[in-house]
Amino acid sequence: MSVEPEVPIVQVEEVRENPVLYKIISSDNHVFTISEHAVKLSKTLWDLITNLGLTAENALDNPIPVENVNGKNMETIVQFCERHKYDEEEPEYTNYIREFVLPEWDRQLLSIDNEELFQLILATNYLDIQKLMDYCCRVIGDMAKDKTPEELRIIYGIPTDAEDDALERSASDSPGPSG
């Protein structure tokens, strides 16, 4: 991958055992290696690995193509998964009282522009990485802090009721497939 990361590359602290490595190919043909503990954070990838029957012996010879995620997002995702692969499961939190603070390392990783964050969330959603999704959503949720509804409308690009109604009317007025 030629793109320079905007945050320091995660250094894996130690090799706790002989790690099994997997190869992933992004939609723009960048190749990444990821450890078994890290890849398990993605339900989609782990299901794929299990279904393909990849093992320690044949994993590196069988790269996994991920056509919905480009190299830039994949790099962020691999960094995140390697960073959090040994995390303990967090207790469930309610949606009323905030019970976790986004760690500084992750906040820095996710300090990207809105369009990049948007694409990263879609990639995270596709790869089904719960923790990264929670963190991304927290970053977007934090944009609402101390904001009025009018400010939120601008930040999130939400149409007014009148605009929604107009859109609905134009959709219902447009000719159907046969028209």
Next chain:
Amino acid sequence: MRFLAFPVLVQTLICNQMSLQEKFSLSLVSKRMKMLVKSTYSNIHGVTFGFLRNKIAIYFQDSTIHWKRRRFYIPRNCSSLFYVERMDRSIEHMIYNHNAEGDFSSLILYLWNHIFEIFSKRNNPLKMTVFIDKMNKYLWMPSVGRATFFSFKREEIEDFIGRHSDLKALEIVGEVDLPLTMNSNVFDVRNIRFYISIRKFTDYLKCFRGFHAIFKPYIHVDHVYEFIDEWIRGDYYENLKFVVVYNGNYGFEQVVLDRYEVKKVGDRSHIPDYYPLDDEDLLYLTDQTNPIPSHQAVFIENNAKNKVASIQFNSRVFEFYIWERELIFPLRP
């Protein structure tokens, strides 16, 4: 940010990462956002509107004990909504300006309807409480479930109840200025919670045609004896189910029971572990929806031998629940 371009699941996850204030702000953006926010709430049991001298305060009751620390408020003669949170630090800011839409009263009604719509579930409308400091500061609201008054004139409370036919609970803090008469509609409310200091709680209870009554703050144990004796004689209305009295001064001790013949229950497996109160009654009586355990109770019987009452107490609280006799002592086949 193209928020609406996210899959609905992602929109919901983002919403779940927001605080109460942020989510509430989002719900005011558009109807579509209101429906999204509505779908993400499950833990708000009730909402209280406090009609105070200088402002209207709005509290959202969840299952934690912290709900009173966060509130929205609208200063009187203002059409803006503010939020204040007092936890580790003070947070206070304006979140909504209604100036373009109308005045103070229309903002209150707008927010009342908005909140009711967000938090009501199918077959489970939101429980709305009003808390009234001065009657002339109150704005008439629809669907009030519980009302709290401070030292009011009797006619004012009776008029309030008359105009809120769906009222399920009444709390009066401080003695009503004139004696309540037997036929007062105050005694028709399903749940009452009275803070009394002059008259005996049994004076109120003898007129009470509702179901559940709580009396605070310091009830003398002699009045509790009087109540039990009168219940055994059959002096109270048939509806009466649950009476709770508090005693902070002297405490209730084991001797409370020495005067009564306690009925022995051999097998308790058929007796509910909790008092049979529904969520709505629990919320109005206790501010929470956690069921109240009844498994420490002992039973006494009335003279008519058709009802039994379970008595359970600790040094501070005395609980008296009335059951049909057959439920506790089933007839042998």
